[in-house]
Amino acid sequence: MKKCISINKTGQAWSLDLVIAITIFIIGLIGIYVYALNLSYNSEERLSLIRSEAELVSSVILSEGYPENWTIDNVEAPGIISEDKINQTKLEKLYLFSSSPENYQALREKIHTKYDFYIQFNRNITLISGSLNGFGKPGISFDQNSSSYISNAENATDIIKATRFSIYENKPIRVDFYIW
Helix, strand or coil: CCCCCCCCCHHHHHHHHHHHHHHHHHHHHHHHHHHHHHHHHHHHHHHHHHHHHHHHHHHHHCCCCECCCCCCCCCCECCCEECCEECHHHHHHHHHHHCCHHHHHHHHHHHCCCCCEEEEEEEEEEECCEEEEEEECCCCEECCCCCCCEECCCCCCCCEEEEEEEEECCEEEEEEEEEC
């Protein structure tokens, strides 16, 4: 007599399903890991780029500029320094250059930066329009209650502050450049 032996193949299919599921899970984990590494790298790279832009903006503005006696019409590099101190006339020209959105965009092009900026002084400066403690992108203001907060700055996820010192009205002055 012959005996019929039946073989149940469901166990083999179950182990194949498990192998496929584990493979998909591992691929997902590797994808998340690679994304997380790139995210932090891009963040550090962006901050490094903004830091170098802050150095560029501060060095151009705290220079003599080019040409030396520049006007808004002929400026190539808008510097505010003359004889190693802040020149009142150049400071007023820079303020006027940044006072309207159209001029501000042209100023950014002259400085060769794609980032927005705001220049903050540690004491009030006197200009044609009155006394103020900073200027830059139109519509931006410095919050007096916090020494590191710029209000109304759209898309300001990363703000870098570069601090420089100069002479204004024969007294030392701190000039903070906020770049975002």
